[in-house]
Amino acid sequence: MLLGRTANGLYWMNRYIERAENMARIVDTGLRLALTRTSSAADEWASVVYSAGVGTGFEAKYKTYDADNVSDFLLRDQTNASSVMASIDTARSNARMVRTALTRETWESINEAWMSLKRALTRPIDQRELPQLLDHIKRETAQIRGAFHGTMLRNEIYNFSKIGTLIERADNTARILDVKYYVLLPSVSWVGSSLDNYQWESILRSVSAHRSYRWVYEAEYRPTNIADYLILDRRMPRSLAYCYAGITESLAHIADEYGTRHGCHDTAEATRARQQKASIADIFDIGLHEFLSEFIVSNNRLGEEIGRDFRFY
Amino acid sequence: MVAFDEMRPESAGLRGPYAAYEEWLLQQDAARLTEKMHDAERVFRRSGITFAVYGQEEAAERLIPFDIVPRILSGSEWRRLTQGIEQRVQALNAFLDDIYHRQEILRAGRVPKELIARNEAFLPEMIGVRPPAGVYTHIIGTDIVRTGENAFHVLEDNARTPSGVSYMIENRETMMQLFPELFQNIKVQPVENYPQLLRQSLAAVRPDGAPNPPTIAVLTPGIFNSAYFEHAFLADQMGVELVEGQDLRVIDGHVAMRTTEGYKQIDVLYRRVDDAFLDPLTFNPDSALGVPGIMDVYRAGRITIANAPGTGIADDKAIYSYMPEIVEFYTGRKAILNNIETWRCSEPDSLKYVLENLSELVVKEVHGSGGYGMLVGPAASKKELEEFGKKLKAKPNNYIAQPTLSLSTCPILTEKGLAPRHVDLRPFVLVSDRIRIVPGGLTRVALKEGSLVVNSSQGGGTKDTWVLDD
Numbered sequence: 001m002l003l004g005r006t007a008n009g010l011y012w013m014n015r016y017i018e019r020a021e022n023m024a025r026i027v028d029t030g031l032r033l034a035l036t037r038t039s040s041a042a043d044e045w046a047s048v049v050y051s052a053g054v055g056t057g058f059e060a061k062y063k064t065y066d067a068d069n070v071s072d073f074l075l076r077d078q079t080n081a082s083s084v085m086a087s088i089d090t091a092r093s094n095a096r097m098v099r100t101a102l103t104r105e106t107w108e109s110i111n112e113a114w115m116s117l118k119r120a121l122t123r124p125i126d127q128r129e130l131p132q133l134l135d136h137i138k139r140e141t142a143q144i145r146g147a148f149h150g151t152m153l154r155n156e157i158y159n160f161s162k163i164g165t166l167i168e169r170a171d172n173t174a175r176i177l178d179v180k181y182y183v184l185l186p187s188v189s190w191v192g193s194s195l196d197n198y199q200w201e202s203i204l205r206s207v208s209a210h211r212s213y214r215w216v217y218e219a220e221y222r223p224t225n226i227a228d229y230l231i232l233d234r235r236m237p238r239s240l241a242y243c244y245a246g247i248t249e250s251l252a253h254i255a256d257e258y259g260t261r262h263g264c265h266d267t268a269e270a271t272r273a274r275q276q277k278a279s280i281a282d283i284f285d286i287g288l289h290e291f292l293s294e295f296i297v298s299n300n301r302l303g304e305e306i307g308r309d310f311r312f313y
Numbered sequence: 314m315v316a317f318d319e320m321r322p323e324s325a326g327l328r329g330p331y332a333a334y335e336e337w338l339l340q341q342d343a344a345r346l347t348e349k350m351h352d353a354e355r356v357f358r359r360s361g362i363t364f365a366v367y368g369q370e371e372a373a374e375r376l377i378p379f380d381i382v383p384r385i386l387s388g389s390e391w392r393r394l395t396q397g398i399e400q401r402v403q404a405l406n407a408f409l410d411d412i413y414h415r416q417e418i419l420r421a422g423r424v425p426k427e428l429i430a431r432n433e434a435f436l437p438e439m440i441g442v443r444p445p446a447g448v449y450t451h452i453i454g455t456d457i458v459r460t461g462e463n464a465f466h467v468l469e470d471n472a473r474t475p476s477g478v479s480y481m482i483e484n485r486e487t488m489m490q491l492f493p494e495l496f497q498n499i500k501v502q503p504v505e506n507y508p509q510l511l512r513q514s515l516a517a518v519r520p521d522g523a524p525n526p527p528t529i530a531v532l533t534p535g536i537f538n539s540a541y542f543e544h545a546f547l548a549d550q551m552g553v554e555l556v557e558g559q560d561l562r563v564i565d566g567h568v569a570m571r572t573t574e575g576y577k578q579i580d581v582l583y584r585r586v587d588d589a590f591l592d593p594l595t596f597n598p599d600s601a602l603g604v605p606g607i608m609d610v611y612r613a614g615r616i617t618i619a620n621a622p623g624t625g626i627a628d629d630k631a632i633y634s635y636m637p638e639i640v641e642f643y644t645g646r647k648a649i650l651n652n653i654e655t656w657r658c659s660e661p662d663s664l665k666y667v668l669e670n671l672s673e674l675v676v677k678e679v680h681g682s683g684g685y686g687m688l689v690g691p692a693a694s695k696k697e698l699e700e701f702g703k704k705l706k707a708k709p710n711n712y713i714a715q716p717t718l719s720l721s722t723c724p725i726l727t728e729k730g731l732a733p734r735h736v737d738l739r740p741f742v743l744v745s746d747r748i749r750i751v752p753g754g755l756t757r758v759a760l761k762e763g764s765l766v767v768n769s770s771q772g773g774g775t776k777d778t779w780v781l782d783d
Contacts (some may be wrong), residue, residue, distance in 0.1 A: 001554070001572050001574070002572055002573045002574075003554055003556065003560050003570060003571065003572055003573075004560070004571045004572060005557065005559065005571070007573045052319050093536060096361070096536045096541070096545075097535075097536050099545040099549065099555075100548050100549040100554075100555045104360070107360075107361065108359050108360055108361075111359060111360070111361045112359055115358070116358075160573075194642065239329055246644055254573075258573070260574070260575050279648060310573040311571050311572070311573060311575070
């Protein structure tokens with residue numbers, strides 16, 4: 001038996017933990033680009049802000065894209081609901097609300113992450129310390145994940161949490177791919193050609209896939225391969241296909257446990273079936289941007305449908 | 314006025330209950346103890362055992378300082394105490410039943426009618442309502458102060474929603490982690506079964522016709538409440554749901570909670586929400602913390618609310634001064650535990666006395682709690698005394714006064730070694746088909762030298778409380 005509000009709290013707690021980690025990774029990418037590129041750093045930082053999906057909020061506050069403004073806005077600005085600090089804060093509030101559904105280890109790892117990040121992020125960021133700070137954030141979220149996977153019972157609580165993580169992750173991967181591709185691909189004719197560009201690596205880096213890509217596809221960055229890898233490769237733990245395999249699996253577990261299926265089961269399975277059938281060539285035929293924007297909308301809609309079906313509100 | 318020290322009273326040597334502990338203490342290295350003290354703080358902070366202080370945004374979540382020197386009571390001291398407490402909670406429940414039915418104690422003239430009639434804690438909605446199993450106040454935290462070897466007094470009967478029991482359990486847990494060897498050598502009665510006892514108690518007072526075991530839930534105002542940690546802790550330890558008002562709804566004459574699989578009936582609700590917020594249809598209409606219509610379900614006998622609405626009339630500070638009469642009226646015997654001498658400022662003679670002796674008295678608001686709005690005469694400046702005197706004259710009914718008691722002391726560990734500090738004691742009592750008192754309680758300690766205010770909201774700390782198995 002699980003309260004609807006608790007399921008909601010677990011779902012959002014995990015979305016925000018995932019978001020905090022993604023944010024750190026996106027900033028890491030920007031930092032890397034700023035260090036390796038000689039051309040306009042402002043463009044790189046702007047692209048970082050758009051990958052994070054917070055362009056409007058940023059421009060309302062700042063006029064220039066630079067390392068200080070961007071890292072401050074994405075990491076510690078409490079008025080940006082998606083900043084690492086705001087995300088960890090929201091994650092912890094949700095964790096406090098669902099405290100009785102968490103193991104002691106899981107709760108303590110979240111509480112400790114909150115305490116130590118709060119300490120680390122109260123001061124303005126010293127750019128020289130930025131790499132360590134990003135490592136610190138990733139270490140804290142990894143610790144939470146470790147405690148969670150190591151100690152939580154594999155029941156509905158676990159599954160609602162996993163769904164939250166994967167919906168957030170799919171959203172993040174789709175958004176990064178969309179923004180970067182839009183910026184990077186001057187013309188469709190480039191698809192399939194080999195490019196030597198730090199920018200391509202940056203897409204992979206922002207989803208921590210720059211090394212694993214090379215294990216799968218040799219060293220060359222090809223737009224089709226990168227898109228294939230991030231959308232359709234189920235071995236890649238941040239790909240859309242991986243996320244939807246996990247989401248449908250968790251929903252199926254819940255259906256087994258409750259003995260009932262809902263609309264959200266059909267929705268998720270339909271998305272997954274489409275991914276299984278599609279080839280990357282099909283996706284480029286539709287248009288990558290069209291495909292991804294439609295995915296982002298339907299992914300969000302699935303989240304809302306799950307909330308309705310399981311009485312989150 | 315020299316306070317009675319529970320470890321080493323002025324005139325005598327080491328007291329018996331502390332003998333084995335002191336023997337251990339003498340073998341300890343001071344630096345190691347200090348280190349343990351810091352360990353304890355880390356444990357508390359990591360597990361989020363915090364409380365919120367209202368009106369202090371900066372310190373939205375604070376730790377209650379924990380002192381590692383235990384407060385120790387012998388088995389025989391404890392037995393005497395529990396007899397007195399049992400008698401008192403029986404009287405409280407009998408008083409509540411009477412006050413919401415025949416009101417014989419008023420007719421007998423033992424408690425003045427006006428005290429009930431114009432008291433906000435008295436709920437007319439409860440008149441004629443008999444709660445399941447006839448119990449009104451199920452969970453009580455009786456505040457006890459000690460002034461001498463055999464002098465225990467009741468300071469307050471917390472009969473609404475007493476808090477602090479999670480600290481009793483966590484303090485013991487922490488002590489066992491820090492000093493396992495102590496518990497091997499000294500037999501201390503356990504307190505950790507409190508959540509199980511609470512669950513048994515709540516199950517025993519389920520409504521007639523409810524399933525057995527009943528579905529129990531803890532109702533919290535939410536994560537911003539100062540005692541939220543405790544609400545979550547108790548729900549967790551009992552293995553029951555922690556619900557908020559927004560989770561609950563009245564369906565088909567029962568209270569039900571919204572789960573991922575639909576609404577599920579609740580039979581017993583341990584509520585940590587004040588009366589006024591319990592049911593917006595009956596009480597405060599703006600409350601979002603309660604459940605619209607729950608009072609109708611309650612009056613129909615289909616849910617147990619613990620503690621029952623309206624129990625505040627029994628622990629009201631104005632009623633407190635009548636407790637000796639109340640105990641005698643319902644139990645037929647003199648109260649085993651003493652009250653503290655109390656002047657009711659509503660009475661002209663008392664008011665006069667209080668105003669004349671303000672600098673020696675403690676004055677409390679009748680409806681206040683947590684040490685807010687209280688005056689400690691001996692510690693107050695001349696200006697504070699003057700201002701308080703004015704408030705007193707303006708609204709005398711609002712206040713009672715008591716002598717400044719010389720609360721007993723216990724040593725705490727300071728950076729400069731052991732030093733005595735004033736303490737009180739809150740044992741926790743569970744009432745159902747029987748009365749259960751867990752051997753121990755929450756010892757609150759005033760950390761500032763000489764201070765008599767032990768409230769956590771005013772800089773007090775806590776100690777593990779040992780009742781020896783002797």
